[in-house]
Amino acid sequence: MSENKLNSKVPEGPLSDKWTNHKNHIRLVNPANKRQLEIIVVGTGLAGASAAASLAEMGYKVKTFCFQDSPRRAHSIAAQGGINAAKNYQNDGDSTYRLFYDTIKGGDYRSREANTYRLAEVSANIIDQCVAQGVPFAREYGGLLDNRSFGGVQVSRTFYAKGQTGQQLLLGAYSALNRQISKGNVTSYTRHEMLDLVLIEGKARGIIARNLITGEIERHAAHAVVLCTGGYGNVFFLSTNAMGSNVTAAWKAHKKGAFMANPCYTQIHPTCIPVSGHYQSKLTLMSESLRNDGRIWVPKKKEDVEAIRNGSKKPKDIPAEDRDYYLERRYPAFGNLVPRDVASRAAKERCDAGFGVNKTGEAVFLDFASSFERYGEIEAHVQGKHNATKEEIIALGKKVVEKKYGNLFQMYEKITAENPYETPMKIYPAVHYTMGGLWVDYNLMSTVPGLYVCGEANFSDHGANRLGASALMQGLADGYFVLPYTIGDYLADDIRTGKISTDLPEFKEAEEKVKETISKLFSIKGSESVDSFHKRLGKIMWDKCGMARNAQGLQEAIGEIRTLREEFWKNVRITGEPNELNNELEKAMRVADFLELGELMCVDALNRNESCGGHFREEYQTQDGEAKRDDGNFAHVAAWEFVGDPGKALLHKEELKFENIKLVQRSYK
Amino acid sequence: MKLTLKIWRQKNKNAHGEMKTYQVDHISDDMSFLEMIDVLNEELVEKNDDPVAFDHDCREGICGMCSMVINGQPHGPGKGITTCQLHMREFNDGDTIYIEPFRADAFPIIKDLVVDRSAFDRIQQAGGFISVNTSGNTIDANAIPVPKENADTAFDSATCIGCGACVAACKNSSAILFVSAKVSQFALLPQGELERKERALKMVEQMDKEGFGSCTNIGDCAAECPKEISLENIARLNREYISATIKSK
Numbered sequence: 001m002s003e004n005k006l007n008s009k010v011p012e013g014p015l016s017d018k019w020t021n022h023k024n025h026i027r028l029v030n031p032a033n034k035r036q037l038e039i040i041v042v043g044t045g046l047a048g049a050s051a052a053a054s055l056a057e058m059g060y061k062v063k064t065f066c067f068q069d070s071p072r073r074a075h076s077i078a079a080q081g082g083i084n085a086a087k088n089y090q091n092d093g094d095s096t097y098r099l100f101y102d103t104i105k106g107g108d109y110r111s112r113e114a115n116t117y118r119l120a121e122v123s124a125n126i127i128d129q130c131v132a133q134g135v136p137f138a139r140e141y142g143g144l145l146d147n148r149s150f151g152g153v154q155v156s157r158t159f160y161a162k163g164q165t166g167q168q169l170l171l172g173a174y175s176a177l178n179r180q181i182s183k184g185n186v187t188s189y190t191r192h193e194m195l196d197l198v199l200i201e202g203k204a205r206g207i208i209a210r211n212l213i214t215g216e217i218e219r220h221a222a223h224a225v226v227l228c229t230g231g232y233g234n235v236f237f238l239s240t241n242a243m244g245s246n247v248t249a250a251w252k253a254h255k256k257g258a259f260m261a262n263p264c265y266t267q268i269h270p271t272c273i274p275v276s277g278h279y280q281s282k283l284t285l286m287s288e289s290l291r292n293d294g295r296i297w298v299p300k301k302k303e304d305v306e307a308i309r310n311g312s313k314k315p316k317d318i319p320a321e322d323r324d325y326y327l328e329r330r331y332p333a334f335g336n337l338v339p340r341d342v343a344s345r346a347a348k349e350r351c352d353a354g355f356g357v358n359k360t361g362e363a364v365f366l367d368f369a370s371s372f373e374r375y376g377e378i379e380a381h382v383q384g385k386h387n388a389t390k391e392e393i394i395a396l397g398k399k400v401v402e403k404k405y406g407n408l409f410q411m412y413e414k415i416t417a418e419n420p421y422e423t424p425m426k427i428y429p430a431v432h433y434t435m436g437g438l439w440v441d442y443n444l445m446s447t448v449p450g451l452y453v454c455g456e457a458n459f460s461d462h463g464a465n466r467l468g469a470s471a472l473m474q475g476l477a478d479g480y481f482v483l484p485y486t487i488g489d490y491l492a493d494d495i496r497t498g499k500i501s502t503d504l505p506e507f508k509e510a511e512e513k514v515k516e517t518i519s520k521l522f523s524i525k526g527s528e529s530v531d532s533f534h535k536r537l538g539k540i541m542w543d544k545c546g547m548a549r550n551a552q553g554l555q556e557a558i559g560e561i562r563t564l565r566e567e568f569w570k571n572v573r574i575t576g577e578p579n580e581l582n583n584e585l586e587k588a589m590r591v592a593d594f595l596e597l598g599e600l601m602c603v604d605a606l607n608r609n610e611s612c613g614g615h616f617r618e619e620y621q622t623q624d625g626e627a628k629r630d631d632g633n634f635a636h637v638a639a640w641e642f643v644g645d646p647g648k649a650l651l652h653k654e655e656l657k658f659e660n661i662k663l664v665q666r667s668y669k
Numbered sequence: 670m671k672l673t674l675k676i677w678r679q680k681n682k683n684a685h686g687e688m689k690t691y692q693v694d695h696i697s698d699d700m701s702f703l704e705m706i707d708v709l710n711e712e713l714v715e716k717n718d719d720p721v722a723f724d725h726d727c728r729e730g731i732c733g734m735c736s737m738v739i740n741g742q743p744h745g746p747g748k749g750i751t752t753c754q755l756h757m758r759e760f761n762d763g764d765t766i767y768i769e770p771f772r773a774d775a776f777p778i779i780k781d782l783v784v785d786r787s788a789f790d791r792i793q794q795a796g797g798f799i800s801v802n803t804s805g806n807t808i809d810a811n812a813i814p815v816p817k818e819n820a821d822t823a824f825d826s827a828t829c830i831g832c833g834a835c836v837a838a839c840k841n842s843s844a845i846l847f848v849s850a851k852v853s854q855f856a857l858l859p860q861g862e863l864e865r866k867e868r869a870l871k872m873v874e875q876m877d878k879e880g881f882g883s884c885t886n887i888g889d890c891a892a893e894c895p896k897e898i899s900l901e902n903i904a905r906l907n908r909e910y911i912s913a914t915i916k917s918k
């Protein structure tokens with residue numbers, strides 16, 4: 001560890017006044033000066049689109065970048081469940097404090113109090129903003145907004161638009177962005193990929209980007225750069241993230257001086273459709289809400305497992321006494337509704353012990369049979385059918401379940417060709433979200449002056465585990481309400497700087513380095529495809545830095561990743577040419593960065609000698625296999641500084657002070 | 670299963686394109702259509718050939734990136750699905766499958782199956798928004814109740830993923846279904862009320878400028894739309910447009 005370079009810049013004063021006071025004292029830039037200031041926003045997901053639209057509206061000149069063919073297609077579009085906000089419309093006792101408290105606790109006490117409180121504070125405004133933009137949230141018959149409950153909290157604070165909340169919120173932000181594009185305040189660069197950050201006198205002053213259609217390497221200058229480039233779950237190859245989601249922008253910034261915080265914190269979601277074969281390209285999430293009515297089990301006997309795998313027995317043929325409802329067995333109080341991390345680990349434990357129920361041995365059943373019966377009986381009673389047969393009851397129950405989850409059941413059937421009304425679903429955990437990311441202070445600025453980071457790409461508000469429906473909230477909070485204020489404080493110093501020239505030697509140098517890397521990749525002319533390397537990296541990460549980790553495995557992983565990286569640079573094959581649309585080259589540039597990030601994730605996981613949230617170190621568990629935190633030694637953010645070799649990064653610690661919340665151990669027994 | 674693929678290959682926008690034939694083997698029922706193309710591409714890379722370029726990202730039917738015409742149908746066989754949601758169990762051993770890009774003058778081909786749909790962005794920029802600032806200084810979200818029916822219908826219109834299958838399906842390459850979905854969403858909500866006329870005029874004007882054809886009421890767009898956007902949206906757009914032109918004259 002070296003001397004402390006981290007200053008979180010959390011304002012003084014009581015928690016609930018910090019943000020207001022800070023806003024009141026922050027420096028402003030007058031409108032005439034704003035027009036002279038340029039800002040680059042990389043990423044057009046919820047964080048990027050909202051930030052770019054807001055900054056442009058305030059008067060700054062903005063350029064946006066995304067690798068898809070339209071800003072609207074950013075990965076945020078795929079979010080299903082909903083967005084949290086402390087509106088207390090249901091009058092069920094919700095408040096800013098409660099949302100703050102739930103988020104800190106859900107994050108297993110590893111997030112910064114002041115940031116999390118601010119997130120809760122601005123959350124209500126997000127909903128007002130989105131409704132004004134025409135986001136069609138679900139409504140009740142009275143015409144007011146509807147809410148649902150999510151992820152174990154005791155209030156109903158989740159706003160939603162059927163199973164497409166992310167899409168509707170993103171289209172709202174995209175429309176705000178379009179309005180600014182039409183006014184000439186934003187220039188949008190689509191099918192462009194940022195490949196390096198340019199620093200001038202230590203400040204972020206631009207980027208190098210590749211035009212993905214022509215292959216041209218371009219220089220773009222600005223007074224500040226904002227990264228909203230999303231999470232890095234695809235380091236595992238298989239995840240619920242979109243295929244193109246990557247770490248490149250964040251990683252390049254890391255190599256230019258931005259610290260990477262808590263990279264090992266990964267969220268693994270328990271209910272996803274299992275891998276069906278080696279050709280698998282991505283995994284599909286099945287909403288967490290299904291665990292309200294589904295019971296999770298595997299057979300108790302190995303011979304039944306065999307029979308199910310070879311098809312000689314159907315799940316229905318296994319009698320109740322031969323089933324292991326392992327969550328209900330291990331966690332009688334919470335049963336099937338334990339938090340995501342706990343449910344995921346328990347599924348892995350059973351499958352590792354040989355009880356997985358599909359060909360690959362990595363699946364458990366999510367069974368709705370009991371719900372069909374339970375709902376059916378209630379329904380029969382309501383309808384006055386007192387002599388209903390068992391078949392009639394089940395048929396009635398299926399109707400009730402269809403009303404609640406019909407679209408999910410349909411989606412499951414489309415992918416697997418199995419009818420979940422007739423046979424239990426098969427599910428398995430999958431990588432879903434990364435809590436780690438670039439370290440930022442209270443103003444969302446990284447350790448590189450002038451480089452800001454918003455949304456999933458930063459490490460900020462979710463600690464070691466994110467609560468459902470909170471990522472959308474964070475992305476929009478950062479972009480609409482936080483960054484537009486805080487960036488002014490920095491830019492106030494730049495009103496006399498004048499236009500940043502792309503002819504400066506730093507731009508030239510960065511451009512040449514990118515070009516060198518590209519020609520190096522083409523010159524290898526090896527024999528193994530990019531995907532093949534990516535899959536091999538994913539397997540190492542999943543096996544040794546996934547749901548459960550231990551020191552030995554992590555040490556092995558570090559060695560294996562280093563070897564794999566060397567191999568990649570000797571033997572990767574890239575077809576085609578650099579100056580054209582070239583998917584293989586795009587993937588290679590991303591995988592090259594994942595191969596470095598993966599090592600740092602393992603180093604971070606090895607260094608954190610405790611279990612917390614999504615980070616489970618097998619050595620640190622209670623007698624009955626639960627995660628054991630070590631608040632005395634690890635109540636800090638681990639922020640890593642790049643010093644030439646990805647695995648040899650320098651550790652800086654930001655101590656987390658809990659002044660408003662008492663730390664306690666989580667228990668779900 | 671074993672399949673013969675006939676795929677449109679075109680090096681770039683200006684190059685001459687043609688259908689090329691490929692064989693793939695060991696394709697399993699559970700594979701998605703795009704995973705089948707992944708398998709082909711992996712083989713092409715092995716042979717040092719250029720893999721087939723295609724657009725995709727979410728692979729779960731929501732981003733609108735994937736865009737192939739399969740055996741003459743945008744997004745292939747099956748109702749209400751995108752290319753990435755199509756699975757190989759829909760095909761049989763020995764089948765020949767024709768794979769082409771979404772074709773329209775307003776969607777120039779960039780490479781192979783990748784087309785340029787930026788015209789859609791420009792139509793949205795012309796008026797596909799409500800002019801409110803993002804400052805958050807707006808009224809409480811519940812200040813204006815919206816009848817559930819309107820909210821639900823607006824939502825149905827808003828589910829358009831901007832994929833362009835409607836254009837590819839239409840003999841005239843009309844973008845009317847796409848435009849009408851956005852116009853409808855805002856026309857159905859009180860927040861969109863103020864600008865509804867102007868919005869319809871501007872978006873239609875931009876659509877024409879981009880070189881999309883005009884609508885002759887065939888309905889292939891709605892039949893192939895993966896989100897099942899209904900023809901009612903077009904009727905609503907026509908009403909909006911007519912009343913707007915009368916007003917503006």
Ligand SMILES: Cc1cc2nc3c(=O)[nH]c(=O)nc-3n(C[C@H](O)[C@H](O)[C@H](O)COP(=O)(O)OP(=O)(O)OC[C@H]3O[C@@H](n4cnc5c(N)ncnc54)[C@H](O)[C@@H]3O)c2cc1C
Pocket residue numbers: 042043044045046047048065066067068071073074075076077078079080081082083165166192193194195228229230231240241242245246248249285432433454455456457468469470471472473475
């Ligand atoms: C299946 C699924 C369901 C989810 N459901 C929910 C939910 O219900 N509620 C919830 O709160 N959260 C949910 N999440 C999490 C949430 O969707 C994401 O965390 C959030 O949307 C991330 O937004 P973002 O703006 O930070 O980044 P993204 O939306 O990932 O956007 C990243 C942007 O960066 C661009 N980009 C990346 N790299 C580069 C580069 N090098 N050059 C140029 N551009 C680049 C991309 O083009 C894109 O525009 C879900 C996630 C998944 C995977």
Ligand code: SF4
Pocket residue numbers: 828829830831832833834835836846847850890893894895896897898
């Ligand atoms: S209307 Fe349907 S087919 Fe057309 S762009 Fe929208 S989703 Fe695609």
Ligand code: FES
Pocket residue numbers: 724725726727728729730731732733734735751752753754
């Ligand atoms: S890849 Fe996103 S809709 Fe098909």
